[in-house]
Amino acid sequence: MGRPPCCEKYGIKKGPWTPEEDIILVSYIQQHGPGNWRSVPTNTGLMRCSKSCRLRWTNYLRPGIKRGNFTDHEEKMILHLQALLGNRWAAIASYLPQRTDNDIKNYWNTHLKKKMNKDQGNDNHEDVDSEGKARSQPLKGQWERRLQTDIQMAKQALSEALSLPQNPTTFPHEMKPSSSFCHENHPPNSHFNIPSPYASSYENISRLMENWMKTPNSSAETLSSSIFSNNMHVTTTAGSSSSEGAQSTTQDHHHHQHPHHHAFESNLFNFSNSSKSDHASRIRSTYEENSSLTKEGLDLFHQEKRNMETNVPLTLLEKWLFEDGVTTTHHECNEDLINMSLEESTSDFF
DNA sequence: AATCGGTCCAACCGCATCATC
DNA sequence: GGATGATGCGGTTGGACCGAT
Numbered sequence: 001m002g003r004p005p006c007c008e009k010y011g012i013k014k015g016p017w018t019p020e021e022d023i024i025l026v027s028y029i030q031q032h033g034p035g036n037w038r039s040v041p042t043n044t045g046l047m048r049c050s051k052s053c054r055l056r057w058t059n060y061l062r063p064g065i066k067r068g069n070f071t072d073h074e075e076k077m078i079l080h081l082q083a084l085l086g087n088r089w090a091a092i093a094s095y096l097p098q099r100t101d102n103d104i105k106n107y108w109n110t111h112l113k114k115k116m117n118k119d120q121g122n123d124n125h126e127d128v129d130s131e132g133k134a135r136s137q138p139l140k141g142q143w144e145r146r147l148q149t150d151i152q153m154a155k156q157a158l159s160e161a162l163s164l165p166q167n168p169t170t171f172p173h174e175m176k177p178s179s180s181f182c183h184e185n186h187p188p189n190s191h192f193n194i195p196s197p198y199a200s201s202y203e204n205i206s207r208l209m210e211n212w213m214k215t216p217n218s219s220a221e222t223l224s225s226s227i228f229s230n231n232m233h234v235t236t237t238a239g240s241s242s243s244e245g246a247q248s249t250t251q252d253h254h255h256h257q258h259p260h261h262h263a264f265e266s267n268l269f270n271f272s273n274s275s276k277s278d279h280a281s282r283i284r285s286t287y288e289e290n291s292s293l294t295k296e297g298l299d300l301f302h303q304e305k306r307n308m309e310t311n312v313p314l315t316l317l318e319k320w321l322f323e324d325g326v327t328t329t330h331h332e333c334n335e336d337l338i339n340m341s342l343e344e345s346t347s348d349f350f
Numbered sequence: 351a352a353t354c355g356g357t358c359c360a361a362c363c364g365c366a367t368c369a370t371c
Numbered sequence: 372g373g374a375t376g377a378t379g380c381g382g383t384t385g386g387a388c389c390g391a392t
Contacts, residue, residue: 016360016386038377054378055361090380105381106359354392362384369377 013047017056021046025053026061034062059102066098070107078104078112 017025028044034057037050046053059065070078074096081092089101089108096104 014362036377050377051363051379052361058379059360087381101380102360109382110358352392354390356388356390358386358388360385360387363382365380365382367377367379369375371373371375 011047012049014052017048017060021048022056022061025056029057029061059100062100064098065100065103067103070099070111074099075107075112078108079116082108082112 024044024046025040028040032043034054037054040046040050040053041048048056077096078092081095085091087105087108089105093099093101093104
């Protein structure tokens with residue numbers, strides 16, 4: 001008995017997300033944490049199905065996502081992991097915490113698959129067939145390989161978890177590929193044994209912040225303040241996040257350096273003087289034009305609009321939402337974050 | 351300048367799996 | 372243990388973009 005698709009309901013909007021929809025979704029998630037997606041459309045007034053909201057968050061809005069070109073290192077990681085895991089993009093993505101499974105899948109389909117085929121033309125590649133499917137272990141069934149892979153991942157996570165106390169400050173240069181399963185900085189009293197797909201990105205941002213804290217750049221500090229408080233807010237309100245412990249640790253650290261940080265929803269609409277009017281007018285016009293939002297959505301919009309009119313510099317997320325070419329700063333910083341060696345990352349698995 | 355074909359990627363769809371009752 | 376609903380995953384698609392002609 002099939003269930004009707006969630007998007008078959010009358011009035012559900014499809015297609016590309018608008019900046020204002022992004023803002024509403026991000027604001028809501030900042031307040032309530034990710035999860036319970038079914039309630040998101042009703043509570044925000046977004047005319048989107050829960051699936052669409054979750055996808056938008058996980059693939060695009062979630063903090064810590066690295067955009068832009070894949071590095072050689074990432075490419076090699078994907079090639080290795082695809083050969084090992086097959087098209088299990090979510091599993092592969094767990095080793096590349098800053099990339100989404102969708103990104104990796106797209107990159108594979110558009111770049112690597114062709115590359116593999118090309119290479120196959122030159123020399124017979126052993127790991128990937130013409131469909132890009134793994135066949136390094138042709139005798140094993142899919143489930144057997146999956147099981148073996150999961151065991152490997154669990155072993156890796158366990159070994160990393162056990163090594164935590166000895167090496168608590170290994171990031172950013174020794175970040176392990178399976179950080180989704182292993183939360184390096186959780187204090188012993190937190191609920192860190194519950195895996196969270198979002199933990200790694202929070203950790204990345206924490207590390208990013210630490211890097212930026214060290215630099216004298218004031219705008220970077222403002223930015224870090226914004227995103228940092230943003231993540232703290234999510235974790236503490238969500239309550240179920242596995243990275244809660246890590247957050248509280250870094251939050252304390254952050255509080256000492258930035259006692260005047262604000263909640264995310266305030267920062268989201270903070271603008272530099274130069275860009276403020278443009279963004280304000282844009283928001284205002286889209287707001288006025290947007291008749292598809294329900295009362296809840298409009299209330300959120302009102303709130304954001306009020307916040308917007310209060311001042312302060314442009315935040316990364318806000319830039320991210322509104323501008324196309326912002327990826328450089330974000331990209332560069334995230335580049336610093338990962339910085340892990342392929343040999344180190346994969347030696348345990350191959 | 352217009353058209354065409356290829357590329358890229360965000361988003362959708364359907365199915366699988368998990369969780370709850 | 373089965374029914375139902377929620378969430379996750381991987382395949383696919385639609386359209387924007389860009390270079391070639």
